Amino acid sequence: MDVYETQSNFLKAISHSARLAILDILRDGEQCVCHMEATLNLRQAYISQQLMVLKQAELVDSRRDGLNLYYRVIKPEVFTVLETIRSLTGIPSKPPKHKHANTDCPCPKCSIEITTLTTSFALIQPNK
Amino acid sequence: MDVYETQSNFLKAISHSARLAILDILRDGEQCVCHMEATLNLRQAYISQQLMVLKQAELVDSRRDGLNLYYRVIKPEVFTVLETIRSLTGIPSKPPKHKHANTDCPCPKCSIEITTLTTSFALIQPNK
DNA sequence: ATACTATATTCATAATCTTGAATATAGGTG
DNA sequence: CACCTATATTCAAGATTATGAATATAGTAT
Numbered sequence: 001m002d003v004y005e006t007q008s009n010f011l012k013a014i015s016h017s018a019r020l021a022i023l024d025i026l027r028d029g030e031q032c033v034c035h036m037e038a039t040l041n042l043r044q045a046y047i048s049q050q051l052m053v054l055k056q057a058e059l060v061d062s063r064r065d066g067l068n069l070y071y072r073v074i075k076p077e078v079f080t081v082l083e084t085i086r087s088l089t090g091i092p093s094k095p096p097k098h099k100h101a102n103t104d105c106p107c108p109k110c111s112i113e114i115t116t117l118t119t120s121f122a123l124i125q126p127n128k
Numbered sequence: 129m130d131v132y133e134t135q136s137n138f139l140k141a142i143s144h145s146a147r148l149a150i151l152d153i154l155r156d157g158e159q160c161v162c163h164m165e166a167t168l169n170l171r172q173a174y175i176s177q178q179l180m181v182l183k184q185a186e187l188v189d190s191r192r193d194g195l196n197l198y199y200r201v202i203k204p205e206v207f208t209v210l211e212t213i214r215s216l217t218g219i220p221s222k223p224p225k226h227k228h229a230n231t232d233c234p235c236p237k238c239s240i241e242i243t244t245l246t247t248s249f250a251l252i253q254p255n256k
Numbered sequence: 257a258t259a260c261t262a263t264a265t266t267c268a269t270a271a272t273c274t275t276g277a278a279t280a281t282a283g284g285t286g
Numbered sequence: 287c288a289c290c291t292a293t294a295t296t297c298a299a300g301a302t303t304a305t306g307a308a309t310a311t312a313g314t315a316t
Binding site: 003005006011020077091 | 130132133136139143146210216
């Protein structure tokens, strides 16, 4: 496969608002699906679909802990790309870490960190 | 428009092999369309279409000099993105500058620089 | 086993992107 | 003005992506 093809495939994997939002969540470390669901206010199946795209692109991987699956970014350079894009599009650099946008996520990890919760995020609209 | 939307639109503009190839050509400064045509071995109308996409994304701009239109990248950060993507996809960093892949470009600029020509590039296949 | 929870997969349709073909236009030249 | 050259635009069909809905599965707990 052509080098530009390889690169465009990679870019295509992240050229999607929901996937960008997911990656942004993973910026602060692994998170379970239920957490993304609660934070992004998107249906579970939908998030799972997008996670599969990221996984196929070998950008993320998951780890099971009991009932929950924790996803994490395995190619940290992707954050460099996101930061550059952010600056390119004139979006203020790193927004405040959004560990948890609400308290609806019941996973153990969230329950613990819930105490330090402060910020909330705008919902993303599916597609444009 | 949502921030992630803005970012994904930007990414979509560059998630295309022909456009990546064009940007790569523009890495070394402005170039006329005829030059890209000769270098990439793609039809003029096609290249023009892709240039319009890049232009709409405000990634490039053009300057006329006589009969020729010279395009240049106006957001250099895009090269940072390309470099990072290159490393992400395991493609050896900057390839040799490909000023001119062949001698078929008749524009004044090419005629002058033609003397230092050495490298050639693999053709890109439209789409995947 | 049964039931429950968290997450994945399949399917169908709509929306968007890709690309070739034909054609138009703008600037330059005689 | 007539004609050439370089580049842009329009159109249409095919390919790919996005996404909702329904459903499946894997791990846990009883």
